[in-house]
Amino acid sequence: ALDFIPKQWYQRRVRGELLKDIPSTDLAALLVLEEGLNIGEVLTCLQENHNDNIFISLLKVLDESNDLKAVLLNDSSPEEIQWSEFVDLCVELGEKDIAEELQGFIICADALYKAVDSLSSTTE
Numbered sequence: 001a002l003d004f005i006p007k008q009w010y011q012r013r014v015r016g017e018l019l020k021d022i023p024s025t026d027l028a029a030l031l032v033l034e035e036g037l038n039i040g041e042v043l044t045c046l047q048e049n050h051n052d053n054i055f056i057s058l059l060k061v062l063d064e065s066n067d068l069k070a071v072l073l074n075d076s077s078p079e080e081i082q083w084s085e086f087v088d089l090c091v092e093l094g095e096k097d098i099a100e101e102l103q104g105f106i107i108c109a110d111a112l113y114k115a116v117d118s119l120s121s122t123t124e
């Protein structure tokens with residue numbers, strides 16, 4: 001029955017439904033690890049819904065299972081995601097270790113983007 005619905009629209013709709021409100025850390029972790037949703041999108045959703053405890057729990061669960069770095073590195077969330085706000089939120093909630101993890105990721109990602117930029121501009 002879904003043949004006539006463009007796949008992207010369907011996926012976007014499903015993502016939208018999934019990300020409306022994430023009631024538990026388990027579900028959040030499942031969305032990131034099993035469903036392959038970008039952690040940036042999931043964190044944004046949690047932040048917008050003021051689910052601070054799930055926000056932190058998710059980062060802790062991923063960190064403890066050594067998945068955090070991998071998920072951050074594989075993240076292809078839209079560029080408008082406010083990573084620095086996530087860091088601020090972690091600090092506000094007293095989670096300095098997690099804040100440092102995210103901060104480290106942001107610095108690496110920035111350096112990577114700059115390197116890619118300079119590489120692509122030198123080849124022209």
